[in-house]
Amino acid sequence: MKKLKEFILNSRPWKSFFRHGWPDNPLDRSLIMTTNIFFHLHPVRVNKKSIKASYSMGLGIITTVMYILLSLTGIMLMFYYVPSVETAYFDIVTLQTKVPFGQLLRNMHRWGAHMMVLTAILHMARVFYTGAYKPPREFNWVIGVILLIMTFVGSFTGYLLPWDQLAFWAITVGTSVAAYEPLMGKTIQKLLLGGPEVGQAALTRFYALHIMVVPAVLFLLIALHIWRVRKDGGLAANEVKDEVEAEDGK
């Protein structure tokens, strides 16, 4: 068994893939973080405080996981869905009744979307109440606020796609609020819906926003958000003890 492990770890394919040894020693545990694109978002060492569940509750990670799950289930839904007022509703009915696991797929996308909105809101509250927006993290907080708004937009544009009564009237009510903006309101509403009321033009626009524009913007901003967490020194919990120590050292 040990020989087999040695053989695999020393084989050319393995070495071409992993640029570090088995991570059971400090050097390789550092290298695994710096040579792996997914791990390199993390620091080599973390403060014990910042990984305590009672500090962050993992809400940011859950939100990101929801984004990934929504992307995956969303792509699968696109295989069965055509954004046309004539067929959209019946595509959903077919998906739910004829496609294997179709109902589960749609359920996961629907509930996942609600959960992402909820965890994004809770994540913002957590960041605020732990004072994690303080310098040098001010701008990452601003990115977070934009991310929250984009999450709303993503969920709201998806709401219309099933083209049932629920979707139609929720979007009618939702977009009518925009019309109350005194200067540009009517223009904004028209731009969103592509016409005076919710119809094919609105469905086409919401579809394009929902499957392409919003996910792409979210992807970029999430990348930027996480990168800045890393660059600003990890979670704010890191600093609590360090500053006390620095004062003791004087």
Add this chain to the structure above:
Amino acid sequence: MANKEQSFTKPSGKTYSLVEIVKAPTTMVDKGPDNTIFAFPIVAILELIIALGSTLFLVLFSLLKDAPLEELANPLITTDPAKAPWYFMGLQEMLEHMHPTLAGIILPVLAVGFLISIPYIDYSREGAGVWFTSKRGKRIVGWTALYTTIVMSGFVLLDNAFPPRELFRDVLPNLVTQSILPGGVMALLVILPAIVLWKSKEGSNPREIMLVLFTVLFFTAVVLTLTGFLFRGPGFELFLPWAMPGGYNPFDGL
């Protein structure tokens, strides 16, 4: 080739050189920074657990409850009540109490503007990474949350029972009953706890003022969203969620 490989010493993987001697309270020789551990594998394992756990939760929930699908969209038949998605129900609830421009545009823009400006108003680094900053901060948040829940519920109920735009329809202009009056009451309710804190004997700092204002905003949003989502039934009238007429169930519209 084999000879060439042997002519080099085995690479150590890392080299050290003395660059400078720095006088500092921590030296990193033979020990890591205090209170830290290698991120691998513990962080990878934690993230995997969170990812698998939340995926499992979503799959189980999706097996238990189906996503709603009503009849085909029909622009001629209005649903009753017609509600926006739940996260916009706070906005829709405010539309019931004040002028649409105020409820739908001005107050949301102010709220987002406030959120974005928080770190530029409270820019001290003190207390970063500590829940509620201090014991006092925790008390401030607790009392503000209680205050907000009570006064905002009261605002909704009072305005619903005695709507000024109906009572003073012929006496006062619309601008007063729909914008100035509800807007003024809202502003007063939001600012009041901040003034109480500011004038308190112990004084206050920007962080504590932010704690008050954010808590007011957050719990106002919670109260209004819950009111709109749970307590509004047919005709957008207030009902108890378990006593909705016509078998209407707010959760069917999620």
